[in-house]
Amino acid sequence: GAGVSQSPSNKVTEKGKDVELRCDPISGHTALYWYRQSLGQGLEFLIYFQGNSAPDKSGLPSDRFSAERTGGSVSTLTIQRTQQEDSAVYLCASSAPGAMGTEAFFGQGTRLTVV
Amino acid sequence: AQSVSQHNHHVILSEAASLELGCNYSYGGTVNLFWYVQYPGQHLQLLLKYFSGDPLVKGIKGFEAEFIKSKFSFNLRKPSVQWSDTAEYFCAVTSGYSSASKIIFGSGTRLSIRP
Numbered sequence: 483g484a485g486v487s488q489s490p491s492n493k494v495t496e497k498g499k500d501v502e503l504r505c506d507p508i509s510g511h512t513a514l515y516w517y518r519q520s521l522g523q524g525l526e527f528l529i530y531f532q533g534n535s536a537p538d539k540s541g542l543p544s545d546r547f548s549a550e551r552t553g554g555s556v557s558t559l560t561i562q563r564t565q566q567e568d569s570a571v572y573l574c575a576s577s578a579p580g581a582m583g584t585e586a587f588f589g590q591g592t593r594l595t596v597v
Numbered sequence: 598a599q600s601v602s603q604h605n606h607h608v609i610l611s612e613a614a615s616l617e618l619g620c621n622y623s624y625g626g627t628v629n630l631f632w633y634v635q636y637p638g639q640h641l642q643l644l645l646k647y648f649s650g651d652p653l654v655k656g657i658k659g660f661e662a663e664f665i666k667s668k669f670s671f672n673l674r675k676p677s678v679q680w681s682d683t684a685e686y687f688c689a690v691t692s693g694y695s696s697a698s699k700i701i702f703g704s705g706t707r708l709s710i711r712p
Contacts, residue, residue, distance in 0.1 A: 515700060524603075524704035525687065538699050573641070575700075585631065586700055588641040 484508070486589035488574050494595045495564055503559040503592045507576030514557050515575040515586060516549060525573065531557060564596045599624045601688050603703035610678055611711045618673040618706050620662075620688030630671040631689040631700070632662055641687070647671065658682070680712045 487506040495501050507514050516528040527541040531551045542548070546564075551557040561568055571593050575586040600623040610616060622628065632644040645656025652664040662673045671688060688703040 517702070525702040527699055527701065530699045541699075575641075585643045585646055588633075590640045 486574055486576055486587050488572075488589035488592050490592060491590060492593045492595075494597060497566060497596055498563055500560065500562045501564055501594065503561075503572050503574075503594070505557045505559070505574030505576075505589060507555060507557070507574070508578075508587055509555075510578065511576035511587075512554065512579040513577045513586075514551060515577075516557070516559050517573040517575070518570045519573055519591070520570040528559070528572075561594075564594075566596045569594055569596045599690055599692070599701045601690050601701050601703035603686075603688055603706050605706045606704070607707045607709070609709045609711065612680055613677050616673070616675040616678050616682070616708070618686055618688075618708070620671045620673065620703060621669050622671065622688075622690045622701075623669065624690060624692070626692060629691045630662075630664060631691075632656065632660070632671075632673050633687045633689060633702075634684050635687070635705075636684045644673070644686070678708075678710050680710045682708060683710045684708055 489504045512533055514531040517525040519525050529536055529539040529549050533554050534551050546562045549559045571591040573591045575588045577584045577586045602621045604619050629648040631646045633641045634644045635641045644660050645654050645662055647654045647664045655661045660675050662671055664671050685705045685707050687705045689700050691700050692698040
């Protein structure tokens with residue numbers, strides 16, 4: 483597709499279950515970012531990838547959160563043993579290689595609700 | 598560490614009023630600066646960006662922003678707002694030294710326009 487695609491668009495899960503959120507970046511984009519947006523809050527940085535490696539994962543809130551990227555393309559964000567405070571919209575973005583100042587393109591997000 | 602401050606959390610204006618949203622960043626080196634907009638129910642999209650050259654940048658829908666290096670500011674302006682400008686606006690910064698680095702967002706400013 484032409485844009486960043488995230489799935490599922492909505493996910494309701496029970497507290498304590500694991501969830502996987504998927505991001506398909508724009509083809510050819512080498513940088514991929516994960517953010518979390520809670521109600522009334524800004525965008526909280528989680529992790530970013532350059533290719534398959536993650537130079538900065540400083541934003542992951544706890545060791546229950548992990549992310550990987552394979553083939554320089556699809557990325558999965560995994561949350562283990564979900565807690566109610568994990569409820570938020572998880573946003574993925576990608577950007578093209580090369581020139582500085584390249585903008586990031588965002589997906590529609592995955593709305594996660596932990597009940 | 599990089600940070601972005603948006604001091605206006607919620608701005609309410611009447612149509613045709615002029616708009617200025619504040620953005621200050623904290624980073625000593627070369628920066629790339631962005632304003633993103635999130636219309637209700639839609640994904641984040643780029644409004645405008647600055648990475649070099651003329652510090653006054655123009656974006657879509659009549660928006661502009663001015664980079665003032667001495668003030669570490671990148672305020673967003675529009676001379677005459679419309680009801681359709683109702684949205685959340687996010688200022689963001691990345692390091693200018695790398696083609697990809699984490700994007701730091703401000704907490705956002707919610708703009709409500711009275712018809």
